[in-house]
Amino acid sequence: MDKIRVSLLGATGMVGQKMVRILADHPYIDLVKLSASQSRIGKEYGKTVNWIEQGPIPERYRNMALVSASPEDHRDVDYVLSALPPEAAEGIELKLIKRGINVISNASPFRMSEDVPLINPELNFNHLKILEDKETKYVKNPNxxxxxxxxxxxxxxxxxxxxxxxxxxxxxxxxxxxxxxxxxxxxxxxxxxxxxxxxxxxxxxxxxxxxxxxxxxxxxxxxxxxxxxxxxxxxxxxxxxxxxxxxxxxxxxxxxxxxxxxxxxxxxxxxxxxxxxxxxxxxxxxxxxxxxxxxxxxxxxxxxxxxxxxxxxxxxxNLVRGAAGITVLTMETMKQMNLI
Incomplete structure (x- = not known):
């Protein structure tokens, strides 16, 4: 099975750390890039993150150099997962979408847009069907x-x-x-x-x-x-x-x-x-x-x-069902619906 290549925005925050842990051993979602604030670009993840998750940083990501949130750094992935704070997410995610880069986001901007599905998979996975004819897919997770x-x-x-x-x-x-x-x-x-x-x-x-x-x-x-x-x-x-x-x-x-x-x-x-x-x-x-x-x-x-x-x-x-876990489950559901 070909793995889905993803990058993660906001990788050093609480939700980002939870997502790193969840994806570390995922069978078909491959987290290949980590991104953080401008001041951390180029630094090793393990040396700049204030790791508060239980257990050590997954070995694969400890020495990974952080990239920017610019579309140029994410053109070679299938999806960008966003754990950005809302004040940063709106502008960054719009730039990615306009450059044809798929995004699944935890951040609040555009959650209520009628053409952006707001997905809690057990409740409304059928809403993902509005993405079938879209070349670039933009999905939000709830508060x-x-x-x-x-x-x-x-x-x-x-x-x-x-x-x-x-x-x-x-x-x-x-x-x-x-x-x-x-x-x-x-x-x-x-x-x-x-x-x-x-x-x-x-x-x-x-x-x-x-x-x-x-x-x-x-x-x-x-x-x-x-x-x-x-x-x-x-x-x-x-x-x-x-x-x-x-x-x-x-x-x-x-x-x-x-x-x-x-x-x-x-x-x-x-x-x-x-x-x-x-x-x-x-x-x-x-x-x-x-x-x-x-x-x-x-x-x-x-x-x-x-x-x-x-x-x-x-x-x-709130960090798993309410944030990191629901993002990953949304992507898994999209794959099973042949939307990825």
Whole structure:
């Protein structure tokens, strides 16, 4: 099998490091180039990265010289994977696309463009079909919280609900390695995260949208979000309340989540979990300390119904399901759909 040659923008950041680790032993995606900021170009990855991933830097990349983000340095790869911060991503990714270089990106610019698929593979891999006639392919992954909170909602949207309310409790790693001062979060909870309360409903509506005339039409949904930053390193948790006029069958709902496996028809999805939704019966689960290991699974617990409201607690690894892992799974899915 010919390997897919990829390069990685933002390779020294937290998401970039996670992607380096995931791709180090991938059977058919070959990470051949690493890119970082202008000041690091030409330096060896191992000597310039502040490596915070568990375990050592994969040997192959330790001495690899970093390249620029310029299209000239990425013309010989099949795809560029972007883990850039949003302020850098917009201009750099547009230059790559205009030069005919395919991009799969974690960054927020253009996520809501109707001709750019926003992919959470288990939920909307069919949206990738709008790329079939495009010579240059541009794909976005959702915001880390959107990606996690959207997963169990597929089992909710089939019932008669009125409104969905989410309170997200987001780990400090969601702000980047140096994104939040220690004195701001130590022994503290910050009840606001800029932009999150607007992004999450919009992105969930797009993920659950439909393809019409080669574009994505967002689904009309009533989703209210309150976003809170909490002093944990990894793992975004959400308390989801769904207002409904029906008396739901909770056991059937939970069993549907356990059986949720929309990608089972594909083969060769190296990053896909066997069970994307893990349902916990214990009253004190899920927990960040127990359930945010390096997996793509989304954990669901405390599923209950009272006074017209279905409640559940949802947790996922924001750096894996919410970022690096979802990028790799998107590429794997595209290959199985013959889009690569």
């Amino acid at each position: 880390c919280t959107s990606a996690i909170m959207a997963m169990p909602l597929s089992e909710i949207l089939g019932i008669d609900y009125r409104r969905i309310s989410i309170v997200s409790m987001q780990a400090i790693s969601g702000a980047g390695y140096s994104g939040l001062p220690y004195m701001s979060i130590d022994d503290n909870i910050v009840p606001y995260i800029h932009g999150e309360e607007e992004k999450i409903p919009a992105e969930i509506s797009k993920m659950y949208g439909s393809v019409e005339n080669g574009k994505i039409k967002n689904r009309k949904m009533r989703v209210n979000v309150t976003s809170v930053r909490v002093p944990v390193k990894v793992g975004h948790m959400g308390v989801i309340n769904i207002e409904t006029d029906i008396d739901p069958d909770l056991e059937k709902l939970k069993q549907n989540m356990v059986n949720f496996a929309p990608l089972k028809g594909f083969h060769g999805l190296y990053t896909a979990p066997d069970h994307p939704l893990v349902v916990h019966e214990e009253e004190d689960r899920p927990q960040n300390a127990l359930d945010t290991y390096n997996g793509m699974e989304v954990h669901v617990g405390r599923v209950s119904y009272r006074d017209g409201i279905i409640r559940m607690v949802v947790l996922g690894n």
